[in-house]
Amino acid sequence: MNILPPGISMKLRYLKYVGAAVVTLIFGFHFFNTVLYNAPQNVISTVYSFDKVYISGLLAQEWAMFAPEPMDRDTNVLVKCLDTAGGRSTGFHDITSDFNRLRTRNIFVSADRVARVPGNWAYLYIAASRWEQKLHDECKANAKSASCENWKAMKDQREKTSKDGLTLVASYYCRDASRGTHYRYESAEITLKVIDVARWSQRHKANSGETYFVNVGNVKLNQVSGRPIWN
Structure with a gap:
């Protein structure tokens, strides 16, 4: 039984759909850039370079915290x-x-x-x-x-x-x-x-x-x- 007024119920349902769409877009963006960053050289990577800025600039750890690479x-x-x-x-x-x-x-x-x-x-x-x-x-x-x-x-x-x-x-x-x-x-x-x-x-x-x-x-x-x- 829905105890909320019809107007508020519709707004909550609308916000739920918007939230799901935003989460899907964020995940899709992250998934696309992650795959492209790790993929071999291809037609897309020659003209699209934001994946490198996104992964290397924001997410790359280079293992410096957990497994420092010794100087050779x-x-x-x-x-x-x-x-x-x-x-x-x-x-x-x-x-x-x-x-x-x-x-x-x-x-x-x-x-x-x-x-x-x-x-x-x-x-x-x-x-x-x-x-x-x-x-x-x-x-x-x-x-x-x-x-x-x-x-x-x-x-x-x-x-x-x-x-x-x-x-x-x-x-x-x-x-x-x-x-x-x-x-x-x-x-x-x-x-x-x-x-x-x-x-x-x-x-x-x-x-x-x-x-x-x-x-x-x-x-x-x-x-x-x-x-x-x-x-």
């Missing part, structure tokens, strides 16, 4: 301070090794936390995210895909962000170096020394642990303040 390389930051007016330089200096030596001498100092700053910026410069790698693979499979432009924009932004961070690190190092040499350094050369860490199962192979260098380039130093980091 060591990255050292090498900086050479340049006095362009006087034609002088410090020569390349491995600032990452400075923190490593300090950490081994005294485990209670904050060198580990400070060392993560240049280390993280350096790793960002050479390590593409899972989403960027997916775009690269799609672009490699189809050079006319819209993924190519998106991949290049993401790669450029990643490298610019990393380079800005490394520039700040170099600015602090060259500021401290100028106190010892009494030279005024306006710019710096930044190079990354990358040492591939062999997997445990491949530790006895001849090519395990290869070393190569990545040139970040010449950067203009920032004006920085604060207490010295390098003595």
